[in-house]
Amino acid sequence: MAGSALRRLMAEYKQLTINPPEGIIAGPINEENFFEWEALITGPEGTCFEGGIFPAKLHFPPDYPLSPPKMEFTCEMFHPNIYADGRVCISILHAPGDDPMGYESSAERWSPVQSVEKILLSVVSMLAEPNDESGANVDAAKMWREDREQFNKIAEKLVRKTLSLE
Amino acid sequence: MPVTLVDRLPLPNLKVYTAGSVSLLSIAVYYALSVTSDPNWRANSTLARQDLESGQGDQRPIPAQLQSNGTRNVSEQFVDVITFMMQEPLCMWTLINIAYCSLAVFGFAVQRLVFGPLRVAEAQRVKDKFWNYVFYKFIFVFGVINVQYMDEVLLWCSWFTLVGFLHLLGQLCKDRYEYLSSSPHTGGWAHVRLACLLAGILAAAAALLAAAAVWGLPAGRDTFAFMAAECVLVLVSALHVAARYALALCAADAAGAAAYYVALGFEAAALLAELALAAAQVAQCSMLVSMASLVLLLQLRHLLHELQARLRRHRLYTALATHMSRNYPMASKEEVEKNQDNCAICWEPMKEARKLPCSHLFHNSCLCQWVQQDASCPTCRRALAAGPAAPRQDAARHPNHLFHFDGSRYVSWLPSFSVEVTRVRPEAALAGAQLDAAAAQLQLMFPQHSRAALAADLARTRSADLTLDNILEGRLPPAAPPAPRPAPPPPRPAPARADASTMAAEPVDGVSRFSRCAAEREAQLRRRKQQLVEAARRRYLARLAPRS
Numbered sequence: 001m002a003g004s005a006l007r008r009l010m011a012e013y014k015q016l017t018i019n020p021p022e023g024i025i026a027g028p029i030n031e032e033n034f035f036e037w038e039a040l041i042t043g044p045e046g047t048c049f050e051g052g053i054f055p056a057k058l059h060f061p062p063d064y065p066l067s068p069p070k071m072e073f074t075c076e077m078f079h080p081n082i083y084a085d086g087r088v089c090i091s092i093l094h095a096p097g098d099d100p101m102g103y104e105s106s107a108e109r110w111s112p113v114q115s116v117e118k119i120l121l122s123v124v125s126m127l128a129e130p131n132d133e134s135g136a137n138v139d140a141a142k143m144w145r146e147d148r149e150q151f152n153k154i155a156e157k158l159v160r161k162t163l164s165l166e
Numbered sequence: 167m168p169v170t171l172v173d174r175l176p177l178p179n180l181k182v183y184t185a186g187s188v189s190l191l192s193i194a195v196y197y198a199l200s201v202t203s204d205p206n207w208r209a210n211s212t213l214a215r216q217d218l219e220s221g222q223g224d225q226r227p228i229p230a231q232l233q234s235n236g237t238r239n240v241s242e243q244f245v246d247v248i249t250f251m252m253q254e255p256l257c258m259w260t261l262i263n264i265a266y267c268s269l270a271v272f273g274f275a276v277q278r279l280v281f282g283p284l285r286v287a288e289a290q291r292v293k294d295k296f297w298n299y300v301f302y303k304f305i306f307v308f309g310v311i312n313v314q315y316m317d318e319v320l321l322w323c324s325w326f327t328l329v330g331f332l333h334l335l336g337q338l339c340k341d342r343y344e345y346l347s348s349s350p351h352t353g354g355w356a357h358v359r360l361a362c363l364l365a366g367i368l369a370a371a372a373a374l375l376a377a378a379a380v381w382g383l384p385a386g387r388d389t390f391a392f393m394a395a396e397c398v399l400v401l402v403s404a405l406h407v408a409a410r411y412a413l414a415l416c417a418a419d420a421a422g423a424a425a426y427y428v429a430l431g432f433e434a435a436a437l438l439a440e441l442a443l444a445a446a447q448v449a450q451c452s453m454l455v456s457m458a459s460l461v462l463l464l465q466l467r468h469l470l471h472e473l474q475a476r477l478r479r480h481r482l483y484t485a486l487a488t489h490m491s492r493n494y495p496m497a498s499k500e501e502v503e504k505n506q507d508n509c510a511i512c513w514e515p516m517k518e519a520r521k522l523p524c525s526h527l528f529h530n531s532c533l534c535q536w537v538q539q540d541a542s543c544p545t546c547r548r549a550l551a552a553g554p555a556a557p558r559q560d561a562a563r564h565p566n567h568l569f570h571f572d573g574s575r576y577v578s579w580l581p582s583f584s585v586e587v588t589r590v591r592p593e594a595a596l597a598g599a600q601l602d603a604a605a606a607q608l609q610l611m612f613p614q615h616s617r618a619a620l621a622a623d624l625a626r627t628r629s630a631d632l633t634l635d636n637i638l639e640g641r642l643p644p645a646a647p648p649a650p651r652p653a654p655p656p657p658r659p660a661p662a663r664a665d666a667s668t669m670a671a672e673p674v675d676g677v678s679r680f681s682r683c684a685a686e687r688e689a690q691l692r693r694r695k696q697q698l699v700e701a702a703r704r705r706y707l708a709r710l711a712p713r714s
Binding site for chain 1: 680
C-alpha cells in the first residue's frame with residue numbers, strides 16, 4: 001500500500017521539479033519521510049496577497065492517492081477559507097465521504113486523479129478568490145464582505161511578514 | 167493501568183542493570199570460591215546435606231587427595247563452584263538474574279545492529295506487546311496450569327522469556343519491514359540485516375519447537391500443545407513478513423490478488439492459532455469460575471470477533487472483485503495501446519487495464535481500492551452503478567445517499583470507507599447537448615481550436631477538465647487555419663503572464679533536472695525555495711520603491 005503511495009509521490013515530486021508551475025515549489029522536507037512535504041506558494045498577482053511567499057505543509061496519508069493529503073499554512077494567514085491554525089478548507093481536499101460544510105457535490109471533492117500540483121493551483125485561486133460561504137475563518141469572511149480595505153491591509157502585512165520584511 | 171504505573175517507576179537503564187548484575191555475580195562467585203576452597207565444603211553445606219538426605223545429592227566421592235593437600239585443578243574447581251551456586255538459593259538467583267541480563271544485552275545488541283534507533287511507534291508497539299504478553303502469561307502460569315512448585319514456575323518463566331523475546335523481535339521486524347517498504351531510499355544493507363534477523367527468528371522458533379517436542383511431550387500432551395502453539399505463533403508472524411519480502415522480490419503487485427491471499431492466509435492462520443490456544447487454555451482451567459477463565463473468555467470473544475471481521479472483509483473483497491470483473495471488462499490490448507497514458511491513480515504505465523463504462527482505463531488493483539471508497543470514476547466522477555440498475559429510480563428522489571463505515575472506531579486496523587451513490591446522469595446528455603455546450607465554452611477560451619476538434623476530444627475524454635488539460639499541455643494541437651498568433655499556445659498560461667518581469671530576477675538553476683541522489687534533491691529544493699523567496703523580496707521592494 002504504502003509502496004505505491006511512495007512511487008506516486010516520487011513521480012509527482014519529479015514532475016514538480018522538472019516542470020514547476022509558476023511561483024510554486026513543493027517537495028518533501030526530509031526524504032526520510034516522504035509523506036510530509038513543504039510547499040511555497042506565491043500570492044497571485046493582482047490580489048491583496050500579491051508578492052507574498054506563503055509556506056505550507058502537506059501531510060499525505062499512507063493510502064495516498066486514494067485519500068487526500070491534509071494541508072496547512074505554517075505562516076500566519078487571514079483568509080475566509082483558512083482556519084486560524086492554518087488548515088486549508090477547500091473542497092478538493094475533502095474525501096468523498098466527509099462533507100463538513102454539507103453543501104459540496106462529490107464532483108468537487110478529492111479523487112485520485114487530483115495531484116499536488118492541482119491542489120496547489122486550487123489554493124492559489126482560492127487566495128485570489130475567497131469563497132466567503134465556507135466559514136473556516138468567520139472573522140475573515142465577514143471582513144472580506146464588509147470591510148475590504150481593512151482586509152487588504154491585513155493581507156499586505158502578512159505578505160511583508162512572509163518576506164521577513166517586518 | 168499497570169503500564170502507566172510502570173512508566174513512572176524509576177527503572178534502571180541497561181548499563182546500570184548490567185553493572186549491578188555483573189557485580190552481584192562476581193560477589194556470588196567470590197562467595198562460592200571462598201566456600202568451595204574449603205575441601206570439606208560439601209559436608210558443611212546445608213543444601214548438600216539436604217540433598218544427601220533426599221538421596222539426590224552429588225554422589226561423587228570426595229577424592230581423598232583433595233582433602234589432604236587441597237591442590238585442585240581449575241576445571242574441577244569450576245565444576246565445584248557451579249554445583250555450589252546451583253544449590254545455594256541466593257547464588258541461584260544471581261545466576262538467573264545474569265541470564266536475563268545477558269538476554270537483555272543480546273536484545274539490545276540485536277536492536278543496535280539491525281534496527282538502529284527505534285522509531286517512537288515501534289517502541290510503543292513493542293512496549294504494548296510486552297505488557298500484553300506478560301499479562302496473559304501470568305494468567306496462564308498461575309490461573310490455567312496452576313503451578314505449585316518454584317522450579318516449575320522458573321521453567322515456565324524461562325520458556326516464556328525466550329518465546330516472548332522472539333515475539334518482540336518478530337513484531338519489530340514487521341514494523342520495520344513496513345517502514346522500510348514505504349521509505350524511498352533504504353540501503354540494501356538494511357534489508358539484508360532484516361532478512362538475516364528474520365531467518366534467525368525462524369530458526370530459533372523452529373529450535374524452540376523441537377525443544378518443546380523433546381521436553382514437553384514427556385510432560386504430557388497438553389504441555390506440549392501449549393508450548394508448540396507459542397512457537398507456531400512466532401513462526402507464522404515471521405513467515406508472514408518473509409512471504410511479503412518474497413512477494414516484493416518477485417515484483418508482485420502489492421495490491422494484487424496474490425498479495426491479498428497471502429495476507430489473508432497468514433492473518434487467518436495467526437488468528438486461528440491464537441483462538442485454539444485460548445480455547446485450550448479455557449478448557450484446561452482447573453476452576454471454571456475464576457478470574458483467569460473470565461479473562462480468557464474475554465480474550466476468546468475478542469479473537470472470535472476479529473476472525474469474523476476478517477471473514478466479513480474477505481466476503482466484501484470477493485463480492486467487489488466479482489462485481490468488478492462482471493461489470494467492468496478488461497480493456498482490449500488495442501485500447502490499452504491506443505490510450506498510451508499512465509494509470510491516473512498510481513501514475514504508472516498500464517499493461518492491462520480495466521475499462522469503466524465511461525471508457526476511462528485504470529489498473530485493476532488501483533480501481534478496486536478506489537471503488538471500495540467511492541463508487542465513481544476517478545477521472546470524470548461519473549457514478550458507477552453499485553448494483554443492477556434499480557438504484558437509479560431511487561436516486562432521482564434522493565440525489566445522494568451516503569454510507570459511511572468507520573471501522574477504526576471499533577478496532578484500529580479495520581478500514582474506514584464510505585460509499586456515495588450519486589444520481590446518475592443520463593449518458594445521452596453528455597454525448598449530445600452537454601457536450602456541444604462544453605465544446606462551445608472551451609472554444610471561447612481557446613479560439614485557435616476548432617469546435618469540432620474540441621468536441622471530438624471531449625467525446626474521447628468525456629470530461630471538460632481533461633480536455634482543458636490536453637489543450638494546456640499541448641496534447642491537442644490547434645486547428646489548421648492560421649491563428650493570429652503564429653506560435654503554438656504556450657504550455658501553461660501562467661509563464662506567459664509573468665515572463666518579462668520575473669524571468670530576469672529568477673536564475674533558473676538546474677530546475678529541469680531531477681537528481682538521483684536524495685541529499686542532492688533536498689539541497690536543490692532548499693536552494694530553489696531560497697531563490698523564490700529572495701526573488702519575491704526583490705520584486706516586492708522594487709514595486710514599493712516608485713511608490714515611496
